[in-house]
Amino acid sequence: MLPRSLRDIHLPSFYVNGSRLNIVSKKGYLGYIISSNDKDDFAVQKECRAVYARGNMLLRKFKICSTEVKKQLFTSYCSFFYCCALWCNFNKTSLQDLQVAYNNIFRLLMNLPYRCRVSPHFIALGMNHFSVIRRKLVHSLYQRILLSKNTLISTLVRCNHFASSRMLLENDKTPDTCNCRKKEECPLPGKCTIQNVIYEAKVTTENDYKRYIGLTAMPFKKRYSSHKSSFNNRDKSNQTELSKHIWKLKDEGTT
Numbered sequence: 001m002l003p004r005s006l007r008d009i010h011l012p013s014f015y016v017n018g019s020r021l022n023i024v025s026k027k028g029y030l031g032y033i034i035s036s037n038d039k040d041d042f043a044v045q046k047e048c049r050a051v052y053a054r055g056n057m058l059l060r061k062f063k064i065c066s067t068e069v070k071k072q073l074f075t076s077y078c079s080f081f082y083c084c085a086l087w088c089n090f091n092k093t094s095l096q097d098l099q100v101a102y103n104n105i106f107r108l109l110m111n112l113p114y115r116c117r118v119s120p121h122f123i124a125l126g127m128n129h130f131s132v133i134r135r136k137l138v139h140s141l142y143q144r145i146l147l148s149k150n151t152l153i154s155t156l157v158r159c160n161h162f163a164s165s166r167m168l169l170e171n172d173k174t175p176d177t178c179n180c181r182k183k184e185e186c187p188l189p190g191k192c193t194i195q196n197v198i199y200e201a202k203v204t205t206e207n208d209y210k211r212y213i214g215l216t217a218m219p220f221k222k223r224y225s226s227h228k229s230s231f232n233n234r235d236k237s238n239q240t241e242l243s244k245h246i247w248k249l250k251d252e253g254t255t
């Protein structure tokens with residue numbers, strides 16, 4: 001069995017110039033925090049503090065700038081998380097804290113109300129949401145490793161152990177974006193599980209026509225069934241603007 005941390009194994013003392021070296025539970029190396037329990041939480045928390053520090057600096061100095069300037073500054077200073085592509089073993093709350101920090105700084109900088117949803121504003125300004133940035137950084141690392149001309153890296157990538165690893169498998173695999181049992185009833189043929197979608201609904205009555213634009217970060221299929229249930233359940237009539245409109249039509253007896 002592998003030891004869970006350095007405390008579980010007996011290590012001999014090491015000396016340099018007569019001074020005994022201390023054994024520590026975490027150590028910063030090249031800007032990254034390596035911890036003895038093999039977790040990335042310290043690194044995630046460090047990035048969280050860094051986002052607040054950089055964000056506060058932006059708020060102090062550039063709060064009254066135009067939206068376009070603030071957008072560029074936010075993208076340059078707050079939309080990069082050092083070594084984020086390497087995080088794989090951390091508590092969910094650490095990552096949530098970082099996302100909250102990112103969203104809070106964005107709200108304050110753009111003068112948005114506290115606790116408002118930030119996704120529509122990110123889309124309206126053509127900026128990337130936290131999860132999008134993370135995904136892009138991970139993908140960029142994937143590509144750099146797989147396409148690297150470095151002899152050592154390319155040898156490792158081609159070795160049997162690496163070839164069978166998840167990284168290569170995921171790279172070759174075409175993602176399955178529909179999980180419907182009856183494919184002919186799929187709400188978005190062949191693509192119902194895709195996420196981060198902007199969609200349009202048209203409500204047509206005998207003498208009226210309304211368009212509803214929605215967006216969702218969750219799988220489209222989930223959002224679709226949530227809309228359907230809000231049309232049939234009066235308790236959920238206030239869930240969305242679309243359900244409010246449908247129930248208004250129902251109450252008026254319009255078809």
Ligand SMILES: [Zn+2]
Pocket residue numbers: 177178179180183186187188189190191192193
């Ligand atoms: Zn489907």
